Amino acid sequence: MATSTPPVPVKGARARAHAEVRAAILTTASAHVAADGAAALSLRAVARDLDMVSSALYRYFAGRDELLTALIIDAYDSLGAHAEAAVDATVDDAPAARWVDAAMAIRSWAIGRPHEYALLYGTPVPGYAAPDDTVAPGTRVSRALIRIVRDAARDGRLDDPASTTTVSAPTSESFVLLRTEIDLPTVSDATILAILLAWTQLFGLLTFELFGQTRNFVHDDERLFRDATATMARHLGLGDH
Amino acid sequence: MATSTPPVPVKGARARAHAEVRAAILTTASAHVAADGAAALSLRAVARDLDMVSSALYRYFAGRDELLTALIIDAYDSLGAHAEAAVDATVDDAPAARWVDAAMAIRSWAIGRPHEYALLYGTPVPGYAAPDDTVAPGTRVSRALIRIVRDAARDGRLDDPASTTTVSAPTSESFVLLRTEIDLPTVSDATILAILLAWTQLFGLLTFELFGQTRNFVHDDERLFRDATATMARHLGLGDH
DNA sequence: GAATGTCAAGAGCAGTGCTCACGTTTTGGA
DNA sequence: TCCAAAACGTGAGCACTGCTCTTGACATTC
Numbered sequence: 001m002a003t004s005t006p007p008v009p010v011k012g013a014r015a016r017a018h019a020e021v022r023a024a025i026l027t028t029a030s031a032h033v034a035a036d037g038a039a040a041l042s043l044r045a046v047a048r049d050l051d052m053v054s055s056a057l058y059r060y061f062a063g064r065d066e067l068l069t070a071l072i073i074d075a076y077d078s079l080g081a082h083a084e085a086a087v088d089a090t091v092d093d094a095p096a097a098r099w100v101d102a103a104m105a106i107r108s109w110a111i112g113r114p115h116e117y118a119l120l121y122g123t124p125v126p127g128y129a130a131p132d133d134t135v136a137p138g139t140r141v142s143r144a145l146i147r148i149v150r151d152a153a154r155d156g157r158l159d160d161p162a163s164t165t166t167v168s169a170p171t172s173e174s175f176v177l178l179r180t181e182i183d184l185p186t187v188s189d190a191t192i193l194a195i196l197l198a199w200t201q202l203f204g205l206l207t208f209e210l211f212g213q214t215r216n217f218v219h220d221d222e223r224l225f226r227d228a229t230a231t232m233a234r235h236l237g238l239g240d241h
Numbered sequence: 242m243a244t245s246t247p248p249v250p251v252k253g254a255r256a257r258a259h260a261e262v263r264a265a266i267l268t269t270a271s272a273h274v275a276a277d278g279a280a281a282l283s284l285r286a287v288a289r290d291l292d293m294v295s296s297a298l299y300r301y302f303a304g305r306d307e308l309l310t311a312l313i314i315d316a317y318d319s320l321g322a323h324a325e326a327a328v329d330a331t332v333d334d335a336p337a338a339r340w341v342d343a344a345m346a347i348r349s350w351a352i353g354r355p356h357e358y359a360l361l362y363g364t365p366v367p368g369y370a371a372p373d374d375t376v377a378p379g380t381r382v383s384r385a386l387i388r389i390v391r392d393a394a395r396d397g398r399l400d401d402p403a404s405t406t407t408v409s410a411p412t413s414e415s416f417v418l419l420r421t422e423i424d425l426p427t428v429s430d431a432t433i434l435a436i437l438l439a440w441t442q443l444f445g446l447l448t449f450e451l452f453g454q455t456r457n458f459v460h461d462d463e464r465l466f467r468d469a470t471a472t473m474a475r476h477l478g479l480g481d482h
Numbered sequence: 483g484a485a486t487g488t489c490a491a492g493a494g495c496a497g498t499g500c501t502c503a504c505g506t507t508t509t510g511g512a
Numbered sequence: 513t514c515c516a517a518a519a520c521g522t523g524a525g526c527a528c529t530g531c532t533c534t535t536g537a538c539a540t541t542c
Contacts, residue, residue, distance in 0.1 A: 037364075037368070037369055038364075039280065039364075039366070114369055115369055118364040118369050121448075121452075121454075122363050122364030123278075123279075123280075123359040123363030123364045123452070124452055124453065125280070127278070128278055128355050128356055128359050128363075128451070128452070129451075129452060129453040130452060130453045130454070135453070135454075135456065135457055138454065164405070164472065164475050164476060165468075165472045165475075166468050166471040166472050166475065167468055168464055168467070168468050170461050170464045171461065171464050171465050171468045174459065174460045174461060174464075174465070177458070178458050181458065193468060193469065193472060194472075196446075196465070196469065197442055197446075197469055197472060197473070200442055200445035200446040200449055200469070201438055201441055201442040201445055202445075203445050203449070204441035204442055204443075204444055204445020204446070204448065205437075205438075205441040205445070207362075207445065207448065208441055208444070210369075211362075211364070211365055211369070211370070211371060212365065212370045212371045212376070213362075213371070213376075213379065215376070216376055217418070217419050217422065218415065219415045220411050220412065220415060223409055223411045223412050223415075224412050224415070224437070226409070227406075227407050227408055227409050227412045227434060228434065228437065228438055228441070230407040231405065231406045231407050231434060231435075231438060232438070234405050234406070234407065235405060235476060
């Protein structure tokens with residue numbers, strides 16, 4: 001029985017003021033998440049910081065979940081821009097090196113904002129599945145990573161990892177749509193699967209590091225992350241030069 | 242300033258009754274987590290179900306966090322036993338097939354208990370780092386998976402994936418301790434890294450599936466998971482027969 | 483029998499998300 | 513220019529939460 005999103009003025013000074021207050025709410029809410037994590041985010045505390053009364057917030061967000069969803073979208077955008085910058089900055093490098101650099105950029109973003117990372121890749125706060133609105137903004141990071149593969153394919157620096165991958169018929173079927181959506185029309189099933197593997201491996205390792213699953217036996221997390229992503233780049237068939 | 246764990250009687254009928262009540266609390270708390278997730282776990286609701294008053298629970302657990310930690314440990318044990326059973330049941334199969342079967346067993350456990358899985362591998366609830374007590378029980382699953390590699394090595398059915406892995410000197414250094422701890426003394430750096438990769442890949446993909454990160458472009462999650470883990474088994478060097 | 487340990491009860495504190503009725507202010511059209 | 517509608521902030525209030533503390537009833541042990 002979620003209350004629907006509150007009405008928002010569309011023109012004039014009212015609209016401008018509304019947008020400003022909304023932005024201010026997001027800013028201080030984001031600061032609270034960065035400091036104490038999403039679980040500890042309190043609407044009343046945010047309202048206090050802004051010298052409002054808690055009920056006033058409901059003119060801007062339907063509730064806590066909607067506020068969190070907005071924060072998730074902003075965080076995805078921040079991470080996406082970060083990843084894109086890394087991919088852009090390395091256009092002239094070898095595909096494998098680009099992959100590692102992009103992965104390291106994603107990692108450094110996450111290390112600096114563990115709570116925001118948890119907001120994106122940890123347990124989804126409302127229920128246990130992420131709200132639909134957050135899926136699309138989340139693809140920005142993936143698209144940046146995939147651009148590395150696309151550039152490599154264009155330049156003939158992408159090997160087909162067919163010899164070491166197993167793709168069943170139904171999986172191959174489901175790759176048909178995915179292949180066009182990520183704009184890699186000529187690439188093999190093995191490459192698609194390798195991309196998925198590299199993607200899940202990257203975030204899997206990062207999540208384990210940040211959530212403490214690797215402590216007690218990994219000492220130099222950054223080094224391991226670099227080696228791991230370099231290995232995944234080779235599995236992906238990305239060229240070294 | 243966390244209140245320390247409450248005193249517990251050590252002998253006699255008193256101790257028995259105490260243990261029973263404690264178990265009952267864990268059982269109904271676990272049911273609540275399974276139904277609504279860890280975030281929604283309420284001490285008062287648990288107390289109501291047991292016809293107690295909420296303050297009575299503090300004789301058995303120092304607070305909500307300690308209750309959750311106990312639940313985490315139990316869940317790790319459940320998952321660990323599940324994985325071990327799968328590994329035991331396939332001793333005569335090919336190493337690669339065993340790996341896939343164990344992974345599928347882990348997945349089916351998770352699919353059936355999404356909230357428990359989130360409790361283990363999602364955002365750590367107190368703060369953003371898991372309490373230390375939960376690390377050791379968490380290794381049970383990993384040890385089960387590693388046994389597959391060890392058996393394969395013993396039987397000469399483990400290839401060295403050196404040709405496709407990159408292990409830097411510092412990472413190699415940190416593998417020295419790890420190698421003896423997982424009782425794979427003769428195995429190469431490349432194999433150790435491949436194990437880590439397979440491990441993070443397995444849980445990375447599973448987490449993405451459960452938290453909704455793969456929806457909209459993966460249709461047959463089970464099939465993909467099977468293909469992905471089979472591929473990782475090959476990267477690991479596990480034999481097919 | 484007295485002292486000690488164990489336990490549940492209940493009141494209470496400080497906090498939460500959220501709703502609602504109520505005034506005030508601003509806005510845009512008649 | 514006037515007026516109704518829209519937007520907004522206020523404060524009270526509801527139903528919760530985790531947690532603390534005091535009190536009184538037992539049981540076990542000395």
